[in-house]
Amino acid sequence: MIKLSTKGRYGMRLMVNLARHHKNGREAIILKNVSEEEGISIRYLEQIIIPLKINKLVKSIRGAGGGYTLGKSPTEIRVCDVLQALEGTCSLVECVEDETYCDKTKICGTHDIWKGATQLLKDYFSGITLQDALELTDKKIAAAKKKAKAK
Amino acid sequence: MIKLSTKGRYGMRLMVNLARHHKNGREAIILKNVSEEEGISIRYLEQIIIPLKINKLVKSIRGAGGGYTLGKSPTEIRVCDVLQALEGTCSLVECVEDETYCDKTKICGTHDIWKGATQLLKDYFSGITLQDALELTDKKIAAAKKKAKAK
DNA sequence: CCGTTTTCAACATAAATTTATAGGAATGAT
DNA sequence: ATCATTCCTATAAATTTATGTTGAAAACGG
Ligand code: FES
Ligand code: FES
Numbered sequence A, B: 001m002i003k004l005s006t007k008g009r010y011g012m013r014l015m016v017n018l019a020r021h022h023k024n025g026r027e028a029i030i031l032k033n034v035s036e037e038e039g040i041s042i043r044y045l046e047q048i049i050i051p052l053k054i055n056k057l058v059k060s061i062r063g064a065g066g067g068y069t070l071g072k073s074p075t076e077i078r079v080c081d082v083l084q085a086l087e088g089t090c091s092l093v094e095c096v097e098d099e100t101y102c103d104k105t106k107i108c109g110t111h112d113i114w115k116g117a118t119q120l121l122k123d124y125f126s127g128i129t130l131q132d133a134l135e136l137t138d139k140k141i142a143a144a145k146k147k148a149k150a151k
Numbered sequence C: 001c002c003g004t005t006t007t008c009a010a011c012a013t014a015a016a017t018t019t020a021t022a023g024g025a026a027t028g029a030t
Numbered sequence D: 001a002t003c004a005t006t007c008c009t010a011t012a013a014a015t016t017t018a019t020g021t022t023g024a025a026a027a028c029g030g
Helices: A006-020 A031-038 A042-054 A079-087 A109-126 A130-150 B006-020 B031-038 B042-054 B079-087 B109-126 B130-150
Strands: A002-004 A058-061 A067-070 B002-004 B058-061 B067-070
Touching (some): A006 A067, A006 B109, A079 A109, A079 A130, B006 B031, B006 B042, B006 B079, B031 B042, B042 B058, B042 B079, B079 B109
Antiparallel strands (some): A002 B002, B058 B067
């Protein structure tokens, strides 16, 4: 009923992957690698990265030796920035941003409920940076490796 | 990126409408009325109400003079119950409920972020009942009326 | 400078899912 | 019997998800 689109899901994984290989933005990362590492079709990644580029969250470098780099440091990019870029808004229902979307906004009680939930999510996603997401991932990878070794 | 489906949106409005006309469950409300009051196609409402019926959130009475009533009192139905009924789960991404959905759950940092957000929403929607939603709506209607009169 | 390779860019199309409408059968009240 | 209503199935329209095809820019080797 409430669903994060695959665009959002893949978009974040793409960004975390770029963050992992981000050495001060001096090395370009090619989508082919991201595709292989994340198991997401390269064609689809190409579509997803467009709005991220438009919103300056990534920079593209064409030609041989090219690829993508983060537009800013991982500590400066928040989850909400990524989600926002990927669809222009980050609200649970259209009517939260665009009060004319539903004709009954003025007398709809559920509207206020969705609005509250949207705010909750926004605050949550504002408090998490790409760096946090990367560290979370790295920690999980390390734990998984340790576990595998213990066997 | 994160979207409440129309099923969820309409489903809640349907339930609030039933709650408004719920006189201890003695009067059946017909979808035709809900359709007119809420501006939602009766055919679509019929589809949406099926899972609500299966989950005993509404009762149906067939034939002439029939209709629907709430399965329990509005104070006993929470928003999360309605959303849960409408799609069987209430999580932002599949992998929160079904860890095998993504193959990389064990090493995916974003997974934990989505999980946190899901929990946030669940808690929020658990704390709001149909009664609350109804009161919110009635208050808004009263305010709108007062404003109209003042003119 | 030229051709080749590597990469992003743009457009088109296919598949799957969600959203919405339609027709008619089953049920029960009067 | 008739009428009002839910119930069931089909299907159309729109959107999201995913793949394919071709083109254009940049680097590099000669
Ligand atoms: S105003 Fe948009 S759901 Fe009620
Ligand atoms: S595990 Fe499902 S999004 Fe990463």
